[in-house]
Amino acid sequence: MAPSAVVDLERTAAMIFDTDGVITDTARVHAAAWKRVFDTFLRERAERSGERFRPFDTGEDYLRHVDGKSRADGVRGFLDSRGIAADPGTVADLASRKDASFLAEIHEYGVVPFPATAELVGELRRRGVRTAAVSASRNCAEVLRAAGVTDLFDIRVDGVDAVRLGLAGKPDPALFLQAARQLAVKPGEAAVVEDSLAGVQAARAGRFGVVIGVDRRGNGGSLRAAGADLVVADLAQLHLHGRRREPLAPHL
Numbered sequence: 001m002a003p004s005a006v007v008d009l010e011r012t013a014a015m016i017f018d019t020d021g022v023i024t025d026t027a028r029v030h031a032a033a034w035k036r037v038f039d040t041f042l043r044e045r046a047e048r049s050g051e052r053f054r055p056f057d058t059g060e061d062y063l064r065h066v067d068g069k070s071r072a073d074g075v076r077g078f079l080d081s082r083g084i085a086a087d088p089g090t091v092a093d094l095a096s097r098k099d100a101s102f103l104a105e106i107h108e109y110g111v112v113p114f115p116a117t118a119e120l121v122g123e124l125r126r127r128g129v130r131t132a133a134v135s136a137s138r139n140c141a142e143v144l145r146a147a148g149v150t151d152l153f154d155i156r157v158d159g160v161d162a163v164r165l166g167l168a169g170k171p172d173p174a175l176f177l178q179a180a181r182q183l184a185v186k187p188g189e190a191a192v193v194e195d196s197l198a199g200v201q202a203a204r205a206g207r208f209g210v211v212i213g214v215d216r217r218g219n220g221g222s223l224r225a226a227g228a229d230l231v232v233a234d235l236a237q238l239h240l241h242g243r244r245r246e247p248l249a250p251h252l
């Protein structure tokens, strides 16, 4: 595939990768689990109230209201979009059903990494660029392990860290800023690779050097509108230029 976007490594000390949909082919597994849970909920609600059943759409609804957000924020975001008041008990119940459904799926079928992402991360490390895996998911460590790519990344910041450190979820930049801190680089010296709108907004809000959107679902226009500098269909389209010779001064 011809390179269609260039990243200048002379200005890039680190690259931070979102996990679901960028490193591993799990965004669609999350979306399918959400659909199973929300559709059951919406159908029962429609039967009780006599309203029309309008199913969860794994395209529009997922991309706009759930993708990239923490589990509970995803429930709240979607229910809010349908004008449904979300009491804490309902949020917790739907979140835990969705998690059980997601885990059953990856335990049965495993996790597939995107080959071009693994290749790119290997090449970055050979060129002295530090790498991070970031995710809103509390299952991130398990997903990376199941895909066999844990060791490709210098550090990981995920949904478990977010709870432990009290970090706000995307579109807040806190997860990415924490990754930059752990990698000892300033945000402006790091690139972020994301496939979700909330994630692109978070990277833009954090003033990262380059924000790269991965459009695997035909939402390149929205990723650009959310603040992506470059949009590619797959990381095989990313071309690396140059390499770092001197490590940058540690971020204070």
Ligand SMILES: O=P(O)(O)OC[C@H]1O[C@@H](O)[C@H](O)[C@@H](O)[C@@H]1O
Residues within 6 Å of the ligand: 020, 027, 030, 031, 066, 067, 068, 069, 070, 071, 074, 099, 102, 135, 136, 137, 138, 139, 140, 159, 196
């Ligand atoms: O429920 P988990 O595994 O903690 O994941 C939280 C979220 O993680 C994000 O990476 C996904 O885009 C969302 O779909 C998912 O809901």
